[in-house]
Amino acid sequence: MRPVLAAALLFSASTPASAQEVHADRTVTFHYTAPNAHEVSVSGDWGKGGPLTKDEAGLWSLTVGPLEPNLYSYNFTVDGKQALDPFNNRFKPERVGAANVVDVPGDKPAVWDRQPGVPHGVVHLHDYDAKALGSVRHLRIYTPPGYDKAADTRYPTLYLLHGSGDNEATWSEFGRAQVILDNLIAAGKAKPMLVVMPDGHTGPPMPRNSPKAAEARTKYLSEFETDLLSEIIPLTDSLYRTRPDRESRAIIGLSMGGNQSLIVSLNHLDLFAWVGGMSSALREPETQIAPFLKDTASANGKLRLLWIACGQDDRLLPDNQRLDALLTEKQVKHSFVQTPGAHAWPVWRRNLAEFAPKLFE
Amino acid sequence: MRPVLAAALLFSASTPASAQEVHADRTVTFHYTAPNAHEVSVSGDWGKGGPLTKDEAGLWSLTVGPLEPNLYSYNFTVDGKQALDPFNNRFKPERVGAANVVDVPGDKPAVWDRQPGVPHGVVHLHDYDAKALGSVRHLRIYTPPGYDKAADTRYPTLYLLHGSGDNEATWSEFGRAQVILDNLIAAGKAKPMLVVMPDGHTGPPMPRNSPKAAEARTKYLSEFETDLLSEIIPLTDSLYRTRPDRESRAIIGLSMGGNQSLIVSLNHLDLFAWVGGMSSALREPETQIAPFLKDTASANGKLRLLWIACGQDDRLLPDNQRLDALLTEKQVKHSFVQTPGAHAWPVWRRNLAEFAPKLFE
Numbered sequence: 130m131r132p133v134l135a136a137a138l139l140f141s142a143s144t145p146a147s148a149q150e151v152h153a154d155r156t157v158t159f160h161y162t163a164p165n166a167h168e169v170s171v172s173g174d175w176g177k178g179g180p181l182t183k184d185e186a187g188l189w190s191l192t193v194g195p196l197e198p199n200l201y202s203y204n205f206t207v208d209g210k211q212a213l214d215p216f217n218n219r220f221k222p223e224r225v226g227a228a229n230v231v232d233v234p235g236d237k238p239a240v241w242d243r244q245p246g247v248p249h250g251v252v253h254l255h256d257y258d259a260k261a262l263g264s265v266r267h268l269r270i271y272t273p274p275g276y277d278k279a280a281d282t283r284y285p286t287l288y289l290l291h292g293s294g295d296n297e298a299t300w301s302e303f304g305r306a307q308v309i310l311d312n313l314i315a316a317g318k319a320k321p322m323l324v325v326m327p328d329g330h331t332g333p334p335m336p337r338n339s340p341k342a343a344e345a346r347t348k349y350l351s352e353f354e355t356d357l358l359s360e361i362i363p364l365t366d367s368l369y370r371t372r373p374d375r376e377s378r379a380i381i382g383l384s385m386g387g388n389q390s391l392i393v394s395l396n397h398l399d400l401f402a403w404v405g406g407m408s409s410a411l412r413e414p415e416t417q418i419a420p421f422l423k424d425t426a427s428a429n430g431k432l433r434l435l436w437i438a439c440g441q442d443d444r445l446l447p448d449n450q451r452l453d454a455l456l457t458e459k460q461v462k463h464s465f466v467q468t469p470g471a472h473a474w475p476v477w478r479r480n481l482a483e484f485a486p487k488l489f490e
Numbered sequence: 491m492r493p494v495l496a497a498a499l500l501f502s503a504s505t506p507a508s509a510q511e512v513h514a515d516r517t518v519t520f521h522y523t524a525p526n527a528h529e530v531s532v533s534g535d536w537g538k539g540g541p542l543t544k545d546e547a548g549l550w551s552l553t554v555g556p557l558e559p560n561l562y563s564y565n566f567t568v569d570g571k572q573a574l575d576p577f578n579n580r581f582k583p584e585r586v587g588a589a590n591v592v593d594v595p596g597d598k599p600a601v602w603d604r605q606p607g608v609p610h611g612v613v614h615l616h617d618y619d620a621k622a623l624g625s626v627r628h629l630r631i632y633t634p635p636g637y638d639k640a641a642d643t644r645y646p647t648l649y650l651l652h653g654s655g656d657n658e659a660t661w662s663e664f665g666r667a668q669v670i671l672d673n674l675i676a677a678g679k680a681k682p683m684l685v686v687m688p689d690g691h692t693g694p695p696m697p698r699n700s701p702k703a704a705e706a707r708t709k710y711l712s713e714f715e716t717d718l719l720s721e722i723i724p725l726t727d728s729l730y731r732t733r734p735d736r737e738s739r740a741i742i743g744l745s746m747g748g749n750q751s752l753i754v755s756l757n758h759l760d761l762f763a764w765v766g767g768m769s770s771a772l773r774e775p776e777t778q779i780a781p782f783l784k785d786t787a788s789a790n791g792k793l794r795l796l797w798i799a800c801g802q803d804d805r806l807l808p809d810n811q812r813l814d815a816l817l818t819e820k821q822v823k824h825s826f827v828q829t830p831g832a833h834a835w836p837v838w839r840r841n842l843a844e845f846a847p848k849l850f851e
Contacts, residue, residue: 163571210524213574215587226576227588243617243626252615254662256604256669265604269615277729301615308617368638 149203149217149231155195157231159203161214162188166207173203173228174473176442198235199475200303202228221474222298225334230303240312240482241305247315248274252301257364261355262331267297268361270369271307271324273314283370285489286323287403288357289481290382290389297328304474309482319485322379323369327361329353329386354393362400376433379488381405383477384445388417395421398431403488405436406452407480408443408472414452425459434487435463438480440470510578510592517555518592520564522575523548527568534564534589535834537803559596560836561664563589582835583659586695591664601673601843602666608676609635613662618725622716623692628658629722631730632668632685634675644733646850647684647726648764649718650842651743651750658689664835670843680846683740684730688722690714690747715754723761737794740849742766744838745806749778756782759792764849766797767813768841769804769833775813786820795848796824799841801831 150158159171159178164187171178175196181189202221205212211226219230238244255268273284289306291299300306306324313319331352335345366373378401382390387409394401395418411417421428435456439449446467453465466483470476511519520532520539525548532539536557542550563582566573572587580591599605616629634645650667652660661667667685674680692713696706727734739762743751748770755762756779772778782789796817800810807828814826827844831837 165569207571208526210568210573211576212571213587215572217586220581220583220588225578226574227581245619249617249626254613254615254668256610258606265606265610307615 149214151231151233152192155198155233155235156192157194157196157201157233158190158192159205159214160188160190161205161207161212163207168206168208170206171203172206173231174199174201174475176471176473178203194233196233197469197475198233198239199478200241200305201231201233202303202474203231204228221303222296223294224296224330225294240309241478242312243308244312244315247311250274250276250307250311250314252307255364255368257360259356259360261359262352266356266360267328268364269297269301269326270365271301271310271326272369273321273323274311275321276370280370282321283372284321284323285377285379286325286365286369286371287485287488288325288327288361288378288380288390288401290327290329290380290386292382292384292386292408293329295386296330297326300326304478304481306481309478310485313482313485320489322485322489323365323371325361325365327353327357329382329389331356350389350392353389357389357393358397358400375400375402375431377489379403379405379434381407381436381481381484382409383407383480384410384472387411392417395428395435398428402431402433404432404434405438405480405484406449407438407477407484408440408445409437409449409452410445411448411452414455422455422459422461425461429460429462432462435461436466436484436487437463438466438468438476438483440472440476441467442469442471443476444472510575512592512594513553515556516559516594516596517553518557518562518594519551519553520566522550522566522568522573524550524568529567529569531567532564533567534592535560535562535836537832537834539564555594557594558830558836559594559600560839561602561666562592562594563664563835564592565589582664583657584655585657585691586655601670602839603673604669605673605676608672611635611637611668611672611675613668616725616729618721620717620721622720623713627717627721628689629725630658630662630687631726632662632671632687633730634682634684635672636682637684637731641731643682644731645682645684646738646740647686647730647732648846648849649686649688649722649739649741649751649762651688651690651741651747653690653743653745653747656747657691658687661687665839665842667842670839671846674843674846681850683846683850684726684732686722686726688718690743690750692717711750711753714750718750718754719758719761736761736763736792738850740764740766740795742768742797742842742845743770744768744841745771745833748772753778756789756796759789763792763794765793765795766799766841766845767810768799768838768845769801769806770798770810770813771806772809772813775816783816783820783822786822790821790823793823796822797827797845797848798824799827799829799837799844801833801837802828803830803832804837805833 169181169189181191214229217229221228250273253270259266335342380390380394387406391406394404530542530550542552575590578590582589611634614631620627696703741751741755748767752767755765
């Protein structure tokens with residue numbers, strides 16, 4: 130039996146339905162039907178959610194917000210168990226598990242909203258043999274609108290890395306990277322570019338408190354670097370009409386991907402000239418980017434952009450402030466941007482929309 | 491806290507882990523940790539699952555099978571609520587909700603298994619403006635290995651439609667259409683072809699028992715036909731190097747997509763010469779393909795293939811037998827294939843592997 134509320138929503142909605150209601154004031158009411166549950170709560174990208182309250186029919190509800198216009202992932206917890214919204218077919222791809230997605234629109238379309246009349250690029254799904262890792266891996270590559278018709282044009286490339294909870298699909302399915310680029314390019318705010326979205330994970334998940342976690346992180350970072358340098362970049366430059374030089378190559382990532390971006394690229398300025406990190410978890414930059422820090426005068430000559438961003442409510446803000454201070458102390462040219470928001474995708478969508486226009490000028 | 495069993499699996503696995511165990515004899519043991527639950531069951535593509543039993547630590551377990559080598563989706567039900575496997579990051583994309591996936595390998599690689607040394611095609615994700623529907627829709631297009639290097643070659647196209655519970659991602663993410671084509675092409679068993687995987691849904695879900703369901707199905711079918719003919723086929727033929735003629739165009743779908751495939755194409759033999767239906771739910775073929783049935787002599791001259799398949803344990807077998815009888819009675823050249831299996835994806839993967847080699851000979 131489908132709950133009455135959800136069925137009503139199913140019939141009234143013009144898009145696939147769910148049991149959350151987004152109100153005009155940008156508050157969101159979450160519903161979950163569980164007459165026999167003892168406790169239902171919801172949490173998501175907006176920060177705290179909290180417990181839902183049950184009515185006589187067994188329908189649990191909670192209103193949160195108002196929220197800033199953006200896409201938010203969320204999960205219910207029912208008597209201690211994570212539960213998906215049975216009436217929402219919009220998902221955030223995650224490394225393990227999944228979350229539902231709710232869209233809180235603003236008065237006018239945001240840069241991550243699909244807009245009528247804006248030409249669409251294409252996201253290409255590749256499987257490739259990662260020879261050093263001995264596995265077939267996934268990779269997504271965005272080509273900008275008109276790529277197929279511009280047979281003589283070569284393009285710069287942005288390598289865009291996800292976080293530890295994500296997979297190679299998250300930037301396109303939930304981050305809306307391709308929509309952001311479509312809109313920026315149509316508005317003349319960003320250069321047409323390719324965006325390469327690799328799988329940042331080379332091994333199985335590791336509990337945070339495992340004694341082997343630190344060792345595994347080092348191994349995984351090294352494996353990712355090998356895969357990026359020996360497979361992903363050559364594959365991209367051979368299959369697509371890129372400009373295969375450092376001045377035409379940018380890289381940025383979020384959280385774990387911020388570490389990967391900063392550590393790999395700052396130690397490989399022969400390959401990248403435009404570098405960013407979003408909400409990066411760089412705990413020991415003195416050792417992690419030691420080769421880079423040894424000759425910052427040379428590095429300053431090579432770097433076209435070093436852009437560090439972090440949300441003011443992000444738990445990793447102190448790490449990023451420490452990185453900013455270290456770079457300042459070492460006289461490395463860079464930008465450090467503190468934005469509103471926490472360690473969450475609403476911030477990273479805005480980060481990408483701010484970073485991409487600075488590239489390849 | 492992560493349960494001990496799952497943590498152990500996490501550490502031992504070389505791929506992202508889950509809490510099911512696939513044994514050498516192709517039985518599968520499902521585990522779910524829920525010390526306070528009263529009832530835990532599992533169901534999936536293999537048919538019946540049943541209740542799990544709880545041990546003293548609160549770990550519920552059930553062994554099913556042995557299963558034929560294939561990919562199977564499954565869902566837990568915990569005290570009446572559907573629950574995802576918290577330790578499995580492999581999902582079947584569904585229209586509403588999601589299911590987990592377990593891979594039961596055989597002694598040798600199956601046609602849906604990625605195999606070393608087999609060149610990979612590319613799946614392209616398109617957003618397009620569906621003008622008649624007033625929305626931006628999603629579409630996936632597979633190009634075969636070597637497409638990018640063969641600038642003077644034009645290819646035939648297979649339109650591949652999903653079922654009512656699926657979305658435009660299901661055939662590539664769970665059906666493994668691109669892997670099946672890669673393998674068949676590499677073995678010389680199928681011609682290199684494009685595969686177009688549209689979104690078969692044009693409106694919100696409708697409960698089966700709704701009085702409006704029949705009316706909605708008719709409207710949705712008509713909207714899908716409009717979208718296919720006025721947007722998807724022209725877009726494919728304009729963006730890709732297709733052979734844009736009926737002899738180079740095939741279509742097949744499963745369940746709801748079988749209806750779409752048969753009804754749209756048999757009434758449009760000007761566009762398609764190769765037609766298939768898998769486990770189709772064609773309840774009133776006399777009216778649904780009435781224009782086609784009026785002149786079967788002409789139709790026989792145009793059809794290169796009409797291939798109807800259904801599993802012997804499929805609840806829709808009687809409908810497909812009735813369709814077969816009607817086509818026979820009307821002297822329409824066709825093949826009717828009864829295969830092992832039920833109304834489930836393991837059958838449809840095998841169907842595609844059997845259908846694709848027959849095309850474009």
